Amino acid sequence: MSTDRYPFHEIEAKWQRVWEERKQFSATEDPSRPKFYCLEMFPYPSGRIHMGHVRVYAIGDLLARFKWMRGFNVLHPMGWDAFGLPAENAAIEHGVHPAIWTYENIDYMRGQLRKMGISYDWDREVTTCDPAYYRWEQLIFIRMLERGLAYRKRSTVNWCPSCQTVLANEQVEDGRCWRCDSEVTPREIDGWFFKITAYADELLAWCDKLPGWPERVLTMQRNWIGRSEGAEFDLPVAGRADLKVRVFTTRQDTVFGMTYAVLAPEHPLVDRLVIDAREREAVAAFRAEVAKQSEIERLAADRPKRGLRLKASVVNPFTGAEVPLFLADYVLMGYGTGAIMAVPGEDQRDWDFAKQHGLPIVETVERPAGFTGEAYAGEGVKINSGFLDGLTVAEAKRKAVDWLVGRGLGEAKVNYRLRDWGISRQRYWGAPIPVLYCDACGMVPEAEANLPVVLPRDVQLSGKGGSPLADVAHFVNARCPKCGGPARRETDTMDTFVESSWYFFRYCSPRYEGGMFERRAAEYWMPVDQYIGGIEHAVLHLLYARFYTKVLRDLGLVNVDEPFTALLSQGMVIKGGAKMSKSKGNVVSDDDIREKYGADTGRLFELFAAPPEKDLEWNDQGIEGASRFLNRVWRFVLAHLDELRSAPSAASPHPSLDIGRAFRRTIHATIQRVTDDIEHDFHFNTAISAIMELVNALYAFDTASLDRVPAGERGRLLREAVETVLLLLGPFCPHVTEELWSQLGHATSLFKQPWPSADAEALRRNEVTVVVQVDGKVRGRLTVDVDAAEERVRQLALGDEKVRPWVASRRVAKVVVVPNRLVNIVTIA
RNA sequence: GCGAGAGUGGCGAAACUGGCAAACGCGCUGGACUUAGGAUCCAGUGGGCCUAAAGCCUUUGGGGGUUCGACUCCCCCCUCUCGCACCA
Numbered sequence: 032m033s034t035d036r037y038p039f040h041e042i043e044a045k046w047q048r049v050w051e052e053r054k055q056f057s058a059t060e061d062p063s064r065p066k067f068y069c070l071e072m073f074p075y076p077s078g079r080i081h082m083g084h085v086r087v088y089a090i091g092d093l094l095a096r097f098k099w100m101r102g103f104n105v106l107h108p109m110g111w112d113a114f115g116l117p118a119e120n121a122a123i124e125h126g127v128h129p130a131i132w133t134y135e136n137i138d139y140m141r142g143q144l145r146k147m148g149i150s151y152d153w154d155r156e157v158t159t160c161d162p163a164y165y166r167w168e169q170l171i172f173i174r175m176l177e178r179g180l181a182y183r184k185r186s187t188v189n190w191c192p193s194c195q196t197v198l199a200n201e202q203v204e205d206g207r208c209w210r211c212d213s214e215v216t217p218r219e220i221d222g223w224f225f226k227i228t229a230y231a232d233e234l235l236a237w238c239d240k241l242p243g244w245p246e247r248v249l250t251m252q253r254n255w256i257g258r259s260e261g262a263e264f265d266l267p268v269a270g271r272a273d274l275k276v277r278v279f280t281t282r283q284d285t286v287f288g289m290t291y292a293v294l295a296p297e298h299p300l301v302d303r304l305v306i307d308a309r310e311r312e313a314v315a316a317f318r319a320e321v322a323k324q325s326e327i328e329r330l331a332a333d334r335p336k337r338g339l340r341l342k343a344s345v346v347n348p349f350t351g352a353e354v355p356l357f358l359a360d361y362v363l364m365g366y367g368t369g370a371i372m373a374v375p376g377e378d379q380r381d382w383d384f385a386k387q388h389g390l391p392i393v394e395t396v397e398r399p400a401g402f403t404g405e406a407y408a409g410e411g412v413k414i415n416s417g418f419l420d421g422l423t424v425a426e427a428k429r430k431a432v433d434w435l436v437g438r439g440l441g442e443a444k445v446n447y448r449l450r451d452w453g454i455s456r457q458r459y460w461g462a463p464i465p466v467l468y469c470d471a472c473g474m475v476p477e478a479e480a481n482l483p484v485v486l487p488r489d490v491q492l493s494g495k496g497g498s499p500l501a502d503v504a505h506f507v508n509a510r511c512p513k514c515g516g517p518a519r520r521e522t523d524t525m526d527t528f529v530e531s532s533w534y535f536f537r538y539c540s541p542r543y544e545g546g547m548f549e550r551r552a553a554e555y556w557m558p559v560d561q562y563i564g565g566i567e568h569a570v571l572h573l574l575y576a577r578f579y580t581k582v583l584r585d586l587g588l589v590n591v592d593e594p595f596t597a598l599l600s601q602g603m604v605i606k607g608g609a610k611m612s613k614s615k616g617n618v619v620s621d622d623d624i625r626e627k628y629g630a631d632t633g634r635l636f637e638l639f640a641a642p643p644e645k646d647l648e649w650n651d652q653g654i655e656g657a658s659r660f661l662n663r664v665w666r667f668v669l670a671h672l673d674e675l676r677s678a679p680s681a682a683s684p685h686p687s688l689d690i691g692r693a694f695r696r697t698i699h700a701t702i703q704r705v706t707d708d709i710e711h712d713f714h715f716n717t718a719i720s721a722i723m724e725l726v727n728a729l730y731a732f733d734t735a736s737l738d739r740v741p742a743g744e745r746g747r748l749l750r751e752a753v754e755t756v757l758l759l760l761g762p763f764c765p766h767v768t769e770e771l772w773s774q775l776g777h778a779t780s781l782f783k784q785p786w787p788s789a790d791a792e793a794l795r796r797n798e799v800t801v802v803v804q805v806d807g808k809v810r811g812r813l814t815v816d817v818d819a820a821e822e823r824v825r826q827l828a829l830g831d832e833k834v835r836p837w838v839a840s841r842r843v844a845k846v847v848v849v850p851n852r853l854v855n856i857v858t859i860a
Numbered sequence: 861g862c863g864a865g866a867g868u869g870g871c872g873a874a875a876c877u878g879g880c881a882a883a884c885g886c887g888c889u890g891g892a893c894u895u896a897g898g899a900u901c902c903a904g905u906g907g908g909c910c911u912a913a914a915g916c917c918u919u920u921g922g923g924g925g926u927u928c929g930a931c932u933c934c935c936c937c938c939u940c941u942c943g944c945a946c947c948a
Contacts, residue, residue, distance in 0.1 A: 035899055247943080250864060254944055261948080280948060293948090336946075366947045373948090379861095380946050448947050569943080639885070640872060646941090648872070656885050659900095666900085707876095717874065720884035727884090730901085802880050807929050809880055847928050853879050857928045 036658065037665035039629030043766045047148050055780060056095075056150040058106040060555040067103035068556050069095040070535055070595075072564030072572070073157075075112045076136035080143040081618040082633065082649060083604040083611035089634040089763075090601060090643055090715070091563050092149045096762035097709055099150070100786040106556050107150055108538040110157035111137050114165075114527045116194055116210065119460045123494045129460040130488065133160060143621055147630045148766055150782075155541045159530035164537065165462035166483030167547035168529060172465055173476045174586050180226045181454075183474065187297070187364075188453055190218035195494060197222055199453045199526065201255070201571045209571075217322075222455035223464055223523060227578045231256050231447040234577055243561075243597025245644070248569045255570045257448025262432050263368065264441025266292055266345035269353050274303060276345055276356070279367030279446055283435070284427030285374040287416040288395040290385065291355045292345050293338070293371050295364040296321045304343045304356070313339060314358065321360045336361040336384045347372075348440050349417065349431075359384060367446050375406060382406035396424060452575065454526040459490055459499040461524030469511035469518035478512035484520070498522040531572055532579035535559050535594055546588070553589050562595040565603070573598070599713060602646040604637070611649065619649055631764035632658045638715040638763055661767055664726055664760070668753055668771045671733070675753055676776050678746035682790060691740055691748055692793075694732045698752050699793040701725040705759045706786070715763070722759050725752065750775075758787050803828045804855040805837040813854075821848045828854040 050056065060066075071091035074084060095107040111133075118129035125132075137158065144151065157164060175181035189198040193213035197220060202209045227234075235256045238249045261281035268274040276292060294301060296318050305311045317339040338359035345356050361380055362371055375385035376394040382405045385392055396411040413419045418434070419427040435441035455464070463484040465477040477484055487506045490499050500506055500522035511518035533547065539556045540549035564572075573595070580594040603610045606617040624633040636657035641647040668675065686692045701721050708718035729752050736745050754775065761768040761781050772781040796817055801824060803811040811833035815824055825846050828834060834856070841858035848854050 247864065251943060254863080257944095257947065259947075278948085282948080334946090361946045361948090363947070371948050378948070380948075383946090446947080566942085642873085645866095645873095650872070650886075652886055653872070660885085663900095714874095716872090717884080720874075723884055734902095800880095804880085804929080812880085845928060847879090849879060849929095853929090855879080855928050 035662070036628075037662055037767065039631065039767065042770045043146070043148060043625075043630050046766045046769045047145060050148075050150070050780075051153075053780075054154075055782065056105075056107060057152045057154055058104065058108075060552060061104050062555065064102070064104040066106065066556060067095075067098040067561070068106045068535075068559045069098065069561050070108070070538075070559045070563070072562070072568065073110045073112050073531070073534060074140065075115055075117070076133055076140055077117055077613065078136050078139070079613075079618075080140050080147075080621045081611060081613075082621055082624060082637065083618065085147065085621055085624075085633060086604055086637045086643075086647065087563055087565070087601055088144065088147060088149050089637055090599065090713075092147075092634075092765070093638065093709070093715065093762040094561055094563075095150050096765060096782055097786065099782055100758070100762070100784060102785065105150075106155075106538065107152060108155040108157070108541075109144065109149070109151040109153070110155075110534060110538065111140075111159065112527065112531050112534070113137065113158050113160035114461045114524075114530060116196075116458060116460065119458060119492060120494070122460075122492050128488065129492075130160070133460075146625060147621070147634070150765070155538050157534055157537050157541050159462075159527075159534065160460070160486075162483040162485050165530065167537075168462055168525070168533070169465040169477070169482050169484055170479060171533075171547060171583070171586070172525070173479065175225065175582060176466070176476055178586075180229065180582060181223060182226065183221060183223050185219065185221045187217050187219050188222060189215045190220070191215055194458070195497075196457045197453055197455055199528075200450050201452075201574065220455075222453055223525075224451040224453050225578070227452045227575075228447060228449055230578050230581050231258065231449050232445075233581060234449075234574065237577070237593055241593065241596075241598075244595075245598060245600050248566070248573065248598060248600060251569045252574055255449060255574065258445060259447075260443070260445050262428075262435060262441055263444040264348065264435050266348065266372065268304065268356075269344045269346055271304075271343065274300065274343075276300060276370050277368040278370045278372045279444060280372055282374065282377060282428070283431040284413060284416070284419060284422075284424050285377045285395045286347065286349045286372060286431060287419065288374040288376045288393040289347050289354060289372040290375060290391045290393055291357060291373045293357045293359045293362045293373055293384075294341075295362045295369040296358050296360060297364040298358070298369045300370075301341075301358065304341055306342045310342055314341075317358055324360075335387060336380070338384060338388060340388070348438075349434070355390070357384075357388075365450065366448070377406055377408055379406040379408070395419075452526075452578070454529055455523040456526055457498045457522075458524060459486075459492060461527060462486070462530065463500070464521045464523050464525055466521040467509055467511060467518040468521070469514060469516055471516050472511055472513045472518075475511055475513050475518065481512060486524070498524070500524070528572060528575050529579075532575045533583065535576070536580075536583070536589070547583070548589075550589060553591070557589065557591045558593055559595045561597050561599065563599045563601060566600040569600070599643060601643045602641070604647050604649055606649040624654065628654060628658045629661075629766070631767045632661055635661065635719065635764050639719040640716065642716050643713050660723060660726070661764060663730075664756060665767065665771065667726070667729060667733075668774065671749060671753075672774065674746050675750050678743075678750040680750060680754060680775070680777070681747075683744070683747040683751045685792070686740075686744060686748060688740060690732070690735060691744060694728060694736075694748055694752070695793045696796065697725060697728045698755050699789040702755060702759065702787050703789040703794070706789075709762075718759075719763060722756060725756055725759075729753070729756070755787055757781060758784060799851045801828075801851065802853040803831055803834050804853060805834060806858055807855060810834045810837050817851060821850065824848050824850075824854060828856065 069091055071087045095105050098105050113133050118133045121132045122129045172181055189203045191198050191208040191213050193211045203215050206215055208215055235258055238253050259281050262283040263279045265275040265277055301314060305314055336359055338357045341356045343356050344353045346353055373381040375381040375392040393415055395416045396407055397414050398407050410424055413422045413427045432443045463486055465484045467475050469475050487503050490503050492499050507520050509518050509520050536548045536553055540552040543549045576594050580591060583589050609615045609617055611618050636654040640653055686695055704721040705718045708714040757768045757772050769781045798814050799817055801813045801815055802809055811831045813827050825848055841860055843856060844859045845857040
């Protein structure tokens with residue numbers, strides 16, 4: 032192992048101290064400068080930062096420092112998503128209070144981030160479990176309540192038996208809890224919801240207006256919102272003038288092919304439809320059977336569809352025909368009206384069910400020639416459809432809606448897959464929902480003057496179900512803010528995704544006491560110009576935050592439509608085939624890497640090993656390479672310190688020799704490449720490789736120029752190259768570059784320097800190498816003047832002695848000349 | 861099943877608007893310097909033919925196509941990753 036590493040421990044500590052003392056990264060609103068709000072998703076304080084976390088902070092810091100140098104007024108804050116279950120679980124396991132556990136972790140992790148030297152404005156640090164933070168969330172909750180955007184209802188929800196709490200739909204993956212992977216079970220429970228569905232259309236529409244977002248994420252959000260257009264109408268129950276079944280369909284054109292109808296097993300109408308005790312019994316048995324199957328079984332699309340035929344039947348309003356009515360498990364109560372018209376001819380699910388239950392199948396769209404499938408869902412001409420015959424599917428859809436509307440039987444209707452966001456959590460370590468239940472007044476929001484409703488500290492945590500707050504008498508028993516009588520407090524806490532839905536607003540004015548944020552500050556900084564975080568939040572956090580931003584706007588607090596202008600979804604850090612995580616036991620500790628190689632090296636490796644959107648395989652040898660490179664830079668500067676310091680820090684004049692001109696061209700070509708790579712496509716890996724090439728060229732020029740280039744000119748070129756390396760490398764490896772920058776005699780920070788710009792004069796060349804191909808194979812090379820006449824290049828190519836033998840015995844059919852690049856001589860025998 | 865993305869050396873990867881495939885780094889090989897080298901510097905390193913060199917042939921998952929020219933564009937197929945998945 033190397034013992035000759037540069038003294039990164041001292042350097043890193045020194046510059047972190049200096050930056051801190053100078054408050055170098057503190058941000059203030061300044062309307063005269065363009066602003067850049069750079070934000071990484073804030074962490075949950077789970078214990079320790081490891082190299083899986085480091086990646087996102089390294090990317091954020093690089094962009095923030097780059098933008099500083101580009102002249103932007105940068106806001107780059109950090110904070111803690113501090114409420115959540117792990118704190119509570121730790122408390123149950125180890126007997127530590129969640130608050131103590133959380134704040135200890137925060138202290139440790141803050142120390143780690145400081146030692147990484149990230150350019151945060153630490154004065155803006157925000158901690159979501161602080162009442163000074165969540166009080167504003169409670170206030171907004173009350174505003175949302177007033178507007179019907181927050182509401183309470185009893186419903187069937189996703190229950191995680193391990194976390195002992197309800198989960199929102201977004202937080203269930205394949206029937207399992209997103210956090211602990213336990214199988215989720217349905218449970219009927221009272222709970223609080225945010226009406227995100229009221230924003231479904233806007234959330235969807237803006238997906239087309241976020242060009243800075245990865246298409247992948249937008250697609251996931253569009254799918255999740257799941258808008259579908261169709262019609263809703265009633266099917267009268269035969270012989271029961273008082274009853275009708277409301278159905279939703281996107282294929283109202285196929286209504287003439289309806290051969291039965293289906294209700295979801297839990298459909299409330301079922302109880303009124305049953306005719307006698309025997310049927311009631313059969314329904315109960317069927318429902319029990321369906322309820323028994325787990326969420327995961329239900330999700331398996333290819334399992335047989337179970338159904339129960341009811342004695343009632345319904346009437347097709349278009350034809351007057353009576354069709355049988357079923358309960359079936361493939362119809363979900365939670366979507367549409369919980370009831371469907373079944374058209375087995377054009378819907379595969381209905382087709383499967385009809386086959387299983389011997390029901391007739393009517394085709395209402397002409398099949399294309401050679402069609403061999405079962406149900407046909409494609410385009411075609413309508414048949415067997417009365418007044419719709421002969422129309423296309425799209426025409427028939429319109430006409431069917433018109434028909435329904437004209438008779439007052441139904442209407443056009445848009446449905447969404449998106450459900451309202453269930454935010455109640457039956458756990459302790461979260462923000463209390465600021466609501467009370469009074470015997471006289473019913474449900475009452477807490478008075479604003481009484482906010483925050485502070486989460487009590489003295490609580491018994493058993494993990495045994497039920498909200499722990501319910502047992503805290505002095506919390507639960509309160510006064511009704513309306514009548515002053517006795518009232519009970521709500522004991523559910525809010526989903527922790529609520530805190531993370533607005534923390535980026537709080538950073539704009541983190542100590543503001545007059546509200547959630549100071550309008551002026553928020554409107555200066557927001558929206559976030561560059562957001563950086565993991566793909567796992569493609570739907571969860573990123574959808575909630577968009578929704579909440581629109582709510583704040585509609586409450587009149589701010590004029591921002593969308594929180595994040597651009598999003599960079601960075602890939603995972605993998606070790607041994609699995610995502611680096613504490614639970615997998617494959618973490619590489621940030622402390623260890625910093626101890627052994629220094630913070631700059633760890634960051635450099637993660638930025639170099641792969642482009643940011645790709646997964647990154649941790650590699651112990653790779654980090655040695657990064658370390659080697661920084662030492663190589665370090666050694667060069669120290670070894671040449673006298674020569675460098677005696678040269679002026681300014682652009683070199685035009686070099687007198689080719690070797691110098693070529694070297695200077697390399698310097699400026701590197702500036703151009705690195706700038707483009709960072710600015711345009713976040714290709715930090717190729718930016719670093721370009722800097723490495725420049726350092727290689729620096730070593731080569733050092734040796735080659737020794738006896739050839741006049742000393743003064745050589746010194747200036749070396750200094751220009753070294754300073755360029757330091758400026759370009761600064762955002763990647765801030766400590767070592769800042770140190771070397773000061774060693775060169777600079778009194779002001781590297782990060783107060785303007786980002787270098789490429790000198791067009793240096794980039795200009797007089798001659799270029801042109802490749803000569805014969806029939807597409809490289810046979811020779813020419814050195815010609817830039818922009819040499821095509822005819823001249825053609826003649827030189829044909830006359831080249833390496834090329835001639837390949838052309839000699841053949842006839843030249845054609846010569847393609849690509850200026851300054853290549854000549855291709857095409858021959859025939 | 862539907863949708864999106866990706867397949868390039870021993871490995872991580874690069875290649876602009878169709879123009880020298882494999883930059884940069886890791887690993888490996890050799891040399892220099894050294895008491896020493898697991899430090900550093902220099903050189904080599906896709907595969908094959910050839911005693912060797914010069915040189916030639918060949919190579920971007922597979923097959924076809926367009927083009928003077930294809931990692932890049934088009935068609936078919938295979939594999940992998942991610943997302944959605946009875947949403948009517």
